[in-house]
Amino acid sequence: MAALVLAQHSTSPAERLKDAAAVAFIALLLGIPMIGLTTVDQGGALRIATRWPTLCIFVGVCFAGRLLLRYAIDRLRARKQARERSAVSAPTVDQATSPLLTWIGWAALGISVALPMLFSENRYVVDTATTVLIYVMLGWGLNVVVGLAGLLDLGYVAFYAVGAYTYGLLSTQFGWGFWQALPLAGAVAASFGILLGWPTLRLRGDYLAIVTLGFGEIIRIILVNWTELSGGPNGIASIPRPSFFGLPFKPPGDDPTFASFFGLEFSTNHRIVFLYYLILALALLTNLFVSRMRKLPIGRAWEAIREDEIACKAMGINARNVKLSAFAIGAMLGGFAGVFFAARQGFISPESFTFNESAIILAIVVLGGMGSQLGVVLASLVLVLLPELGRDFAEYRMLLFGAAMILIMIWKPGGILSHREPTLRYRADGGRR
Amino acid sequence: MSAPPPLLSVERLTMRFGGLLAIDDLSLDVAARKITGVIGPNGAGKTTFFNCLTGFYKPTVGSVRLNHPQRGVLRLEQLASHQVARSAQVVRTFQNIRLFPQMTVLENLIVAQHNALQHASRFSLAGLLGLPGYRRAEAAAMDKAVGWLQRLGLLDKADTAAGALPYGMQRRIEIARALCVDPLLLCLDEPAAGLNPRESSELNELLKHLASVEGIAILLIEHDMSVVMNVSDHICVLNYGRKIAEGTPADIQKDPNVIKAYLGEEDADELRADEMRTDAPTDPEAVR
Known part of the structure; x- marks a missing residue:
């Protein structure tokens, strides 16, 4: 052999x-x-x-x-x-951000802003783009935990569920609006992050992954079984949709609506487009927040924990607090995405928060390149659009999906974008950053 | 032993792992602004001793007191490892280099100043908003990092990933990173392992400079006798977890117990002090 x-x-x-x-x-x-x-069957005998x-x-x-x-x-x-041999001779140090990547980033932003205008009549495109953006936001949130802090979290969907259910309950039971519930749901999700993190962060690698996997399932099973709170498998229905600064997207009635206020003809597309811009804004805020955090001491400490926890302790860094903060912030961002999800669907049930979702979000982070913000966008595009485009292939589409993931991992083992950009430089413009 | 009270005093320290007595009733004083060498054959308990000092192990018995000029007497054996570095300012390096390999050299040194920066960033709020107080703190951290990089001749590598640099440089980066924590006592675990002769003589100069000019006490585990004998003010020899000799380098080189521990009983007569130097470069522990 x-x-x-x-x-x-x-x-x-x-x-x-x-x-x-x-x-x-x-x-x-x-x-x-x-x-x-x-x-062969020949006259009744084989x-x-x-x-x-x-x-x-x-x-x-x-x-x-x-x-x-x-x-x-x-x-x-x-x-x-041959490539490696030529690469050794070429200088590899101090490479600055590739201008191509910056360009791709801005182009992606431009396309995403213009998309609803280009496809204003095509509800399917805008809807799919909204789904992509939800995954982008979830990917950016999980990137804090997995990509930066290096803590393998297989139960991230739990925080997404906590956010969604917090909004679902607050809105249906107490009549809270989207914008009121958003910060609270984020805070609740963050506290769940700390609740999970506190006892488990002494675990490493595979062990942490198993515990987080269990945590994700616990949350889902609680949601299925605690019928009085969560409505069980029936979920929570008729969750109010977000309004445009108090103006609802409704057919014209007594109260001013979005369409009547702006003197537009009522169209269901308004809400779809509004939801799209809402998630785009939330996702961009998330991106801004995470990339800013990464350049702060806490962000560098996250990365240092990923690189070597013992060395961190020897430098006087409280590793437990740093990991907890990563967990809490990742959970908070997941919670925000959950609120948006609940508001967009108008209906949530434990069905939407299975392990499969956690796996897809994790796949987005890993395929994108751990810690890379733009990589998450590209990976979400691939992972959400592939199954959509593959609808024609019916039962083969998951096969296609798996094959694409394997191919990406062979072609780029570190993810689509594996280049790490330093958080600060000595030599940028002659001396100071 | 001079008149002023020692910076660090270790008393009757014992570390037991099940049936193994890794450190046996060790007492040792470390003077401020001086270099104290800790030597001994492989497996003598030197690194275990460091782990006990810096909170990575909890000693079975014994106390480690640090006379902190501002904070009074601190009991290091009761502190967690990050508190040892943060409150007691006792900072260590590792025998098998532990850098943050994917981060740049400069980032490594900035991470070492995490606590000061985190405080200045007011739990990231001031940092997120980019308030001037945080910016100043960041600029100061940058200056300190750049200062040490310059002193250690690493400035041109500041923006290179630390893991991509050669071994000798990584050793120096680890020392520079430890220095960024503002140590009172710097514990170096085999800093000369894997260095070429020129690099180790540069290391000698650096260590002397740190102790005499910067006023940092140094506790040094080292197998390279050309380093230990040259720079140490005081040497403690361990064997099987027990202190077998203590004194100035000249005393140690003549001590019959030390010679016995290093070369064994029979060869002891033939040994002259300078032969101990042959021990270092081929030492298997050096490549760890």
């Missing part, structure tokens, strides 16, 4: 032939019972028939496929080595 292991050195044609022959031999052994022999030509084709395909694969791997490896 040793021949099957991908050899580290590049191989000669003779070695490749030998390797492919070994694979073909194994294919033959496996193929005789599976392909070469088959049962008889064994042989299919040698099919088996020959199978073995031949395996042989040729292995030969091609070997060849492709060798070529790729040679090219990679």
Whole structure:
């Protein structure tokens, strides 16, 4: 079997032939019972028939496929080595932000602002873009915990749920508005973050991941079973939609509405577009907040904890507080996104907060490149749009989705954007930052 | 031993891991503004001793008192590791370098000033708003970091990721980072391991400068005798967790117990003091 292991050195044609022959031999052994022999129903009795030509084709395909694969791997490896050799000679230090990335960032902002105007009649596009932005915001929130502080959190959706349910309950039970509930829901989610973090942060890596996974499930199961509070599996319905500074998006009636106030013809699209701009504003605020935090002492401490916790302690940094702050702030941002989600859907139930969501948000952060803000945007686009675009492929779309994720990880193991931008520089304009 | 009270006094320190006695009844004084060397064969308990001083281990028995000029006597064995650095200003480096590898050299040094900066940023509120008080604190932190980088000849690497630099430089960065915490007592765990002769003689100069000019007391674990014998004012020798000798470098080089511990019983007669130097470069612990 040793021949099957991908050899580290590049191989000669003779070695490749030998390797492919070994694979073909194994294919033959496996193929005789599976392909070469088959049962046929002949007059009520089963008889064994042989299919040698099919088996020959199978073995031949395996042989040729292995030969091609070997060849492709060798070529790729040679090219990679050549690239590495040339990279060593080139100076790699002190590279500033790539102007391309800055450009992409501004272009993405411009497109996202202009999008509802370009597609004002196409509700589907604006709706999908809103979903993308929710994931972008969640990704930016989780990025604080996973990307910056390096704490693997598999239960992030719990904070999203806490935010959504806080708004759902406050609005339906106490008549709170969106803007009143937003800060409180953020605070509640942050306290849940601390509640989870306090006992678990002495755990590291895999162990923390398991506990957070459990926490996410606990929250979901509580929501399913505590019927008096959460409505159980039926969820909370008729959650009020956010209004435009007190002007609701309703057909014209007695009270002034958005359409009547601005003298517009009533259209359901107004609300869709308003929701889109609302989440865009929330997401941009999140981005501003997180990228600002990253350049503050607390943000640097998050990254330092990710890099080496023991060294942090030796520098006098209270590691527990730093991790708790990362958890609380990540949870708060998740809570904000949850409030928006509840306000947009008008209906929430535990169905929306399964582990699957946590996994997708985590995938966005990891695929985007841990700690990269723009990477999160690109990864959300890929992960939300792929299943949407893949609707034509029906049951194959999740297969496509998985394949795309694997390909990204092979092509860019550090995520789409893995370059880390320093939080401050000595040499920027001659001396000071 | 001079007249003024010692900066740090370790009394009857014992550290037991199950059946293993890693440190056995160790008492030691560390004078302010002086360099105290701690030497001993591999496994003598030197790093365990550091871990006990800096709050990473809780000693089984014994006390570690620090005479802090402003805060009075602090019992280090009762403090958590981050408090040892923060309140007692006892800062350590690690035998196997522990930098923040993906962060730049400058960022490493700024992170070391976290507590002062965090205080100035008023739990990030003033920092988020970019208030002048925080900006000043950040500029001061930057100045301090740049000052040490300049002193240690690392300024041209300030914006490079720390993990991408060669080993000797990483050692110096770790020392620079520790210095940014404003230590009263700097505990260096094998700072010369893996350095070439030129680098280790630069290290000698630096350590002497830190003690005599900057007034930082240094506790030094080192296998490289050319460093220890050259810079130490006082040396303590450990073997199997027990202190077997203490005194000036000249005393230590002549001490029969030390010679026995390093070279074994039979070879002891043949040893002359300078032969101890051959111990260092091939030491297996040095590559850890």
